[in-house]
Amino acid sequence: MKNFLISLVAIAALWLIPYFAANVAVLKLLIAVIIPYAAVVIFLVGFIYKVIDWSKSAVPFRIPTTAGQQKSLPWIKANNIDNPFTKMGVIIRMLLEVLAFRSLFRNTTMSVSETEHGKRLAYKTEIFLWIGAMAFHYCFLVVVLRHLRFFLDPVPACVQLVEFFDGLMRVEFFSSVFSIGLPGIMMSGLILLAAAIFLLGRRLFNAKVKYISLMADYFPLQLIIAIAISGIFMRHFFKVDLTAVKQLSMGLATFSPVIPTNVGSIFYIHIFLVSMLVMYIPFSKLMHMAGVFLSPTRNLTADTRMNRHINPWNHDVKTHNYDEYEDEFREVMKNAGLRVEKE
Amino acid sequence: MNDKAELSNASASASMKLIPSGDKKWIILGLIIFVGLFTFPIWYNMLKCSAPIQPVVLSAKAKAAGYCVLPKSEMVSAHMQILDEWRDIVVREGERTYTSPSGKIFTMSLSNTCLDCHNNQAEFCDRCHQYASVKTYCMDCHVNPSKSLKENMQ
Known part of the structure; x- marks a missing residue:
């Protein structure tokens, strides 16, 4: 709970800084131009540094945590995707892992339940984490793709298509307090927010998960929730001049930034929080976006019984195997009446 | 002797x-x-x-009037909401009169009020919408009075 609260305070501070800074012209430049650029540079350099560093670590041995029967004798049915022995099998396993979170899909939960035979330990499928994670990641992707409309001019048709499908579920609600209708509701934004809140709630209310949750777990989730809330607020409640926003974002993308004059502070909050997230990625667990491709338990063929894998840093051992031994001592062995393999 | 040669000599791994x-x-x-x-x-x-985006052009009539339904900054960011609210009030409640916060009275009508002043759709509406990739559907149903019947039918 302490971790959760400290991280929440940090998020609140990150929200308030641009809220106040948006009133000062110099700080506007800082938040709308300098920090986003700094965030992207830190992200790219940090990301590349981290992956290059990972690539230097040796992969000593195939350590696939297999989830299926390895290929062995012809009459034993092998699972060629979960326990692949070919490159193609590995590619399929990786695609399923990256696109469908297969190992999370297989996640089980252990619980003690009362049965007619007394208390029994039971393992059950834990599907909700998978559903939450899938909803979260895919909605995040759609949100990112939708935002390309601010960074591309002319906006390509595929981005517009994403937006069209995202806005298919039209919700229109009018009251004297607030009304929603135009701009249209985007499903991805709401589902992203709901899924992130679910994932955060899991860390708060599931005692076992709470016990192992650190600041580094709470902070990114809370930051993403804050970003989603600020984005939804900006779209539906505190509307801003979208043309001015796009002039800024296009300026950033073409290295000729202009600072908008009449955009509300909610925009500065949104772009500041996003900059913080982008900047934070290389130092955080969010690097799993690169790390998933480097999972040795997923991306190596489970062919240890077919191919010999040499440890690259093995000491050069002088060997003297039986064939060589027999070559050396054949005559002596024959004289002593010992059997030899080659006459 | 390097690793490979040595290992290929070994019969077990040959x-x-x-x-x-x-x-x-x-x-x-x-x-x-x-x-x-x-x-x-x-x-x-x-x-x-x-x-860079071409600036929005105000028509002569809009310039001469000097005011809109709401202050300019609010119209820029929230015009779509007003249009949507107007549509629902007109269609569902049959009410056509709108009193703005400044006390001015308007007839709630896209074709007769909004497009009467803003009679330059291409330079006023479309410019920003195209730039920000916003697909409007106003003209699916409404008529633009500054255009000919043929253009409106398209």
């Missing part, structure tokens, strides 16, 4: 393939693809030679 570890080239390739995708907006805009 039939086995040697697999060198190290997938660095794939990692570098992945990184290049990632950086290429991440910087997509930069080179897309360079290739497309994106020009």
